[in-house]
Amino acid sequence: MTPSFHARRHTLYRTAALLFGLGGLPLLHAMSATALHEAATRGDTAVLRQQLQQGVPVDGRDGAGRTALLAATHANQVEAARLLVAAGADVNAKDAIQDSPYLYAGARGLLEILQLTLAHGADLRSTNRYGGTALIPAAERGHVEAVRTLITAGVEVDHINRLGWTALLEAILLSDGGPRHQQIVQLLLAAGANPNLADGDGVRPLQHAQQRGYTAIADLLRAAGGR
Template structure:
């Protein structure tokens, strides 16, 4: 079997969730971080397909959890973007690089805060030292995203409170100089405005 065929078989096994086939390819000396045309490794493919036993096997075998595909996905960022707490808990012990960026320049907690992934945000704030005040390419922190890009409902209020409790700066403005409090008021999110005021905004 050629190297290319072995890689194809390996990546297909990851897509299918076939741990036996993954092991067989590893025994034959496949490059564990080999990629397809989208620059996806076996662990990225397994992560996207929620094949957790495959993810576990690949981590144990030394797969890179930091390598990113064309769209900047890696297992850690996939867990944050897709609200996959199971995946996040598998990946965190492998010490992922928390500073890897999404295609919009956020860190993992940025999209999780924006999309209302409360349990993921909680896990990140409790078990990692991820930068809660990271600014993405459009000049927004996780706190600003949590306010501006969602509905201000109960989950978002909880996320805003968590962010503030874990050191989110209530004074960091967007690129137009608007503060979190001004933006919350603009959107009529009174409960969030109250949380910001309580945090010293």
């Protein structure tokens, strides 16, 4: 493993630590959240309806740049999300740290909300603050069904983020090599992911898998032509 790999990984985790607190909620979460945002976080559909009927903008922002739909997504409040989408909420509206309802639902494996965003205009080419599609963090975090859903939707499997990593590389580099990530590697390869697309240091997926002792993943890569 190269020094530059360590440096990029350290930067990745340091940035995440600064941006995220307990439970994965942004520390940038504003004290100025509106009643609409608060209702969305609680999943209080009655208050949401009342607020919208009173003319509160469905895509109004709180101090962190979040829409109410993104607030509902953070809390995995599916019915609140459905109501907001039906009222015209933008599934691609990004907050101050470049999360959107679509990107966040994909990254966190929130399958019902992910499917909702895909059915209502999710931009499959949109990227997060690391320059990655929703597929990349879904693969890293072991969200098998989210990965399957995003592949089926048509997200590019070989997209490279600013760290120089694809979904396939992150499913190896940032995983424990266990059954979920083995299944994700299999899904990515079956969808046409390039088994020899190297990282920024020229290290290929098979080499990373071998270095970590991920035998099952290495076997999958070899079977797909990895070297």
